[in-house]
Amino acid sequence: MAVLSRLMLRFRTSSTIRSFCTKYSEIDLTRAASAEALSSARPVEDSKEKGRNVQWVFLGCPGVGKGTYAVRLSKLLVVSHIATGDLVRQELSSDGPLSSQLAEIVNQGKLISDEIIINLLSKRLEEIQAKGETGFILDGFPRTVRQAEILEGVTDIGLVINLKLREEALIAKCLGRRICSECGGNYNVACIDIKGEDGSPRMYMPPLLPPPNCESKLITRSDDTEEVVKERLRVYNEKSRPVEEFYRARGKLLEFDLPGGIPESWTKLLQALNLDDHEDKKSAAA
Numbered sequence: 145m146a147v148l149s150r151l152m153l154r155f156r157t158s159s160t161i162r163s164f165c166t167k168y169s170e171i172d173l174t175r176a177a178s179a180e181a182l183s184s185a186r187p188v189e190d191s192k193e194k195g196r197n198v199q200w201v202f203l204g205c206p207g208v209g210k211g212t213y214a215v216r217l218s219k220l221l222v223v224s225h226i227a228t229g230d231l232v233r234q235e236l237s238s239d240g241p242l243s244s245q246l247a248e249i250v251n252q253g254k255l256i257s258d259e260i261i262i263n264l265l266s267k268r269l270e271e272i273q274a275k276g277e278t279g280f281i282l283d284g285f286p287r288t289v290r291q292a293e294i295l296e297g298v299t300d301i302g303l304v305i306n307l308k309l310r311e312e313a314l315i316a317k318c319l320g321r322r323i324c325s326e327c328g329g330n331y332n333v334a335c336i337d338i339k340g341e342d343g344s345p346r347m348y349m350p351p352l353l354p355p356p357n358c359e360s361k362l363i364t365r366s367d368d369t370e371e372v373v374k375e376r377l378r379v380y381n382e383k384s385r386p387v388e389e390f391y392r393a394r395g396k397l398l399e400f401d402l403p404g405g406i407p408e409s410w411t412k413l414l415q416a417l418n419l420d421d422h423e424d425k426k427s428a429a430a
């Protein structure tokens with residue numbers, strides 16, 4: 145636990161985004177958080193300074209709300225939020241060098257290769273660096289160990305936050321999703337209330353109900369059936385376990401069990417990261 149809390153204070157001052165030309169063969173896979181690096185860690189008071197050295201990854205299964213927390217945290221720390229899905233969409237809608245190649249892959253329903261994703265990601269990291277920033281939160285990447293290895297060769301990830309939610313809550317949450325067929329609003333009709341037992345506390349997640357004028361227009365996504373949701377989770381768990389292990393072995397993994405809905409989880413997450421939301425209050429008072 146002591147190592148973990150020190151790890152959370154490990155804000156590097158010299159982290160830079162290395163050249164994208166790093167060949168895979170040059171990647172030093174043994175590089176991990178050394179004791180020396182951990183002991184030289186220091187808390188940084190200024191939030192701008194702190195944000196500079198945040199190079200974090202958010203992991204979590206589909207439906208866990210990873211994007212929500214990654215976006216909130218990136219706003220709080222004033223760092224870029226980088227979601228690979230957004231990178232692909234942006235490239236597709238641009239006339240960038242990869243857009244036609246990407247369109248072909250997407251239209252054929254094929255998987256986008258690691259190389260393309262890494263290429264888009266490196267471009268974004270270079271843009272961030274060009275603005276004199278270094279901090280970012282990665283959302284939805286890496287998905288495989290190979291991607292994690294490539295990423296290690298490109299930049300220095302300081303912390304990997306693995307968001308977890310009890311499976312019964314997760315399934316109920318996915319099955320409760322509704323979209324308004326008229327305005328496209330996202331809602332959730334599931335009211336999750338799991339009794340505490342065996343030392344685990346009660347979990348309560350209220351529904352996110354639509355306003356009256358959307359109520360009659362709600363639809364369910366065709367792939368939000370119990371069978372599909374469970375299969376999605378199985379595939380995710382199978383693929384993500386080695387990625388979690390990769391970061392655990394490097395002393396970078398922070399497991400975070402979501403205790404409930406957003407307000408409760410957000411507070412606990414900030415505590416786990418040694419971040420106070422008094423920064424919110426301070427900036428509100430300023």
Ligand SMILES: [Zn+2]
Nearest residue numbers: 324326327358
């Ligand atoms: Zn609506």
